[in-house]
Amino acid sequence: MEIVSENPVTLAWMGDAIYSLEVRKTLLNKGLRKADVLQKQSAKYNSATGQATVLDRLLEADLLNEDEREIVRRGRNAHVKSPSKSADLKTYLKATGLEALFGYLYLYHHEERMNELLSICMKLGESL
Template identity: 40%
Template sequence: METGLENLKELFHLEDRDLRTYSPLTLAYIGDGVYELVIRTILVKHGNCPVNQLHKRASSLVKASAQSAMMEILEPMLTPEELAVYKRGRNAHSPTMAKHATMADYRRATGFEALMGYLYLKEDFLRIFQLVRAGIPEDKI
């Protein structure tokens, strides 16, 4: 049985690329979706509840300020490779900015999302889950 992204790669004829060649904003683009899906999965697996409640809970965890706060917890736990990816994402200059975030929070959140994207494309799903678990206080889920 194939695991990870193998089926997706096979069905769409996708080739592996050197992850170092991806721009940090491209990594953040996919990382945003990955993190959102992880959070939604956690919330849904906790039990059925109204969709508007799910949305409110998810929104509170995926907003830039929440991701920025997570990075304060996670940064000391990162490997040198992960820290380098995070810093590339954090220091990338995006043409847009979140509506309800400080520039510092937005930059740290972009770094976090770049890290999530990098780990996803690297197919290191366990590490994604470990970092999300470590970064979110128990009472927030």
């Protein structure tokens, strides 16, 4: 594994932006245009519960390599100062792990893998 010097919370901060942008593109590509519908659908994908569920499915299907699982583990073990008010700490930390993964893939220039996993996550998110 390459040396990852970023704090997992910093990775998650960037990963949250990457994941949110992909969700928005996915919803617009589905033809959704009404703001209230976009917001409701986006919340399913972007909620801590939705992200934790997607992460669980990625792990169950063994779709992450060893380095990616390590980044997720670091994200899940991160010390967060303000967890979600709408999810328990365990769920929130799983979501942080998923976000850290995408932050890592983006910041360390693994764009092809990032896009592959984002596509899988969007498909998994359709069933939320």
